[in-house]
Amino acid sequence: MPSVFDTIRIAQLSLAMARVDVDKSSFRGPFLDYLLPWKIKVLKKSVQWAFDQSETYPDLEETSNFLYAMLDKYGILATDALSIATPVVGGPVISIVTASSIFPLYKTSEDFSTANLYPDTRLFGNEIRVFIDEINRNLFDDEFYVDADGLHVIYDGFDASVNQYHLEIKKVNP
Amino acid sequence: MSFVPSFAASQHYSTPLRITLTDASTGSDTDVVERRVYVQDYTGAYLKETGQSADYKVWLLVETTVNLDLLLKDTAVKITVLYVNVSGTTLYTNVQYVDCDANGQSGKYSILQKWVSNPAIINDVNYLTGLQQLETYLDGAIGAIATGQNLTLSQQCLDGAKYMIDNQSIFF
Numbered sequence: 001m002p003s004v005f006d007t008i009r010i011a012q013l014s015l016a017m018a019r020v021d022v023d024k025s026s027f028r029g030p031f032l033d034y035l036l037p038w039k040i041k042v043l044k045k046s047v048q049w050a051f052d053q054s055e056t057y058p059d060l061e062e063t064s065n066f067l068y069a070m071l072d073k074y075g076i077l078a079t080d081a082l083s084i085a086t087p088v089v090g091g092p093v094i095s096i097v098t099a100s101s102i103f104p105l106y107k108t109s110e111d112f113s114t115a116n117l118y119p120d121t122r123l124f125g126n127e128i129r130v131f132i133d134e135i136n137r138n139l140f141d142d143e144f145y146v147d148a149d150g151l152h153v154i155y156d157g158f159d160a161s162v163n164q165y166h167l168e169i170k171k172v173n174p
Numbered sequence: 175m176s177f178v179p180s181f182a183a184s185q186h187y188s189t190p191l192r193i194t195l196t197d198a199s200t201g202s203d204t205d206v207v208e209r210r211v212y213v214q215d216y217t218g219a220y221l222k223e224t225g226q227s228a229d230y231k232v233w234l235l236v237e238t239t240v241n242l243d244l245l246l247k248d249t250a251v252k253i254t255v256l257y258v259n260v261s262g263t264t265l266y267t268n269v270q271y272v273d274c275d276a277n278g279q280s281g282k283y284s285i286l287q288k289w290v291s292n293p294a295i296i297n298d299v300n301y302l303t304g305l306q307q308l309e310t311y312l313d314g315a316i317g318a319i320a321t322g323q324n325l326t327l328s329q330q331c332l333d334g335a336k337y338m339i340d341n342q343s344i345f346f
Contacts (some may be wrong), residue, residue, distance in 0.1 A: 043289075043308050045284045045288050045309075046282055049283065050283055054187070057187070059287060059290070062290060063283075063286065063290050171311065
């Protein structure tokens with residue numbers, strides 16, 4: 001887990017990332033936590049205030065960790081952008097989710113690592129359904145598959161490196 | 175080197191009714207023999223420590239910091255420091271407007287602990303809107319001072335925040 005000092009820096013950058021991301025996604029329905037930028041801001045300010053008061057301020061570390069968890073993917077990106085090393089123990093992500101509680105997932109073309117691959121290893125072993133806003137339907141079984149690398153979307157013409165897509169990934173029989 | 179008077183005001187959560195001034199002046203002027211600190215609220219009234227008769231408190235030149243134990247609650251204040259010579263004539267003046275909000279900030283921090291210990295509480299409309307309102311009050315108090323040096327408006331915001339913190343069962 002990053003130090004309180006580093007978490008404040010990470011949150012500052014994450015706030016901007018979340019703000020822009022939410023703005024870019026404002027027309028695609030209730031897929032994002034539109035309050036996330038505000039949540040980051042209000043927590044970051046209080047952690048900053050407490051840290052400025054005293055590094056031993058009551059519950060400061062716990063509150064800082066909660067803030068870091070709130071940052072979600074933006075925290076990972078900001079941590080990397082700031083070249084902040086995080087301890088191996090516990091890893092950089094502290095999302096408190098179980099394998100079955102990650103669904104539904106809302107993803108865009110930006111989340112794809114290639115034209116067809118959404119690289120989320122957590123999907124492997126789950127029976128999922130994939131809805132794409134742009135074609136307004138679920139993908140048929142022969143239009144996608146999941147392996148250890150993540151979700152492969154293979155329906156004809158799909159190219160996340162060129163086109164903008166919005167996906168909802170649900171677990172079947174959760 | 176010419177004398178440029180300056181000071182910084184701060185608060186600490188453990189003593190939220192205290193303002194601490196720290197000297198940040200540069201240069202020197204041997205004619206200055208005393209500093210006098212005036213603290214006024216939004217009405218212009220002078221805030222005084224218990225037992226203080228004059229409108230000001232003397233801040234000895236040998237002291238880098240001075241503690242002012244004169245607040246009764248979070249208060250937007252105008253702090254004036256006069257640098258006087260042996261005749262009592264003011265040679266320099268430094269004025270700062272300060273939003274003393276230690277109680278409000280620590281109160282908000284405490285309210286946030288409910289969220290830390292129960293993440294789902296943010297989905298409670300009362301909690302969410304209450305937190306947003308409190309945040310607005312505290313930000314407003316700072317902004318009114320920083321932009322416009324408006325003590326009255328800042329104090330109204332601080333009082334609004336105080337009411338919410340004192341009545342958490344209503345708002346949170």
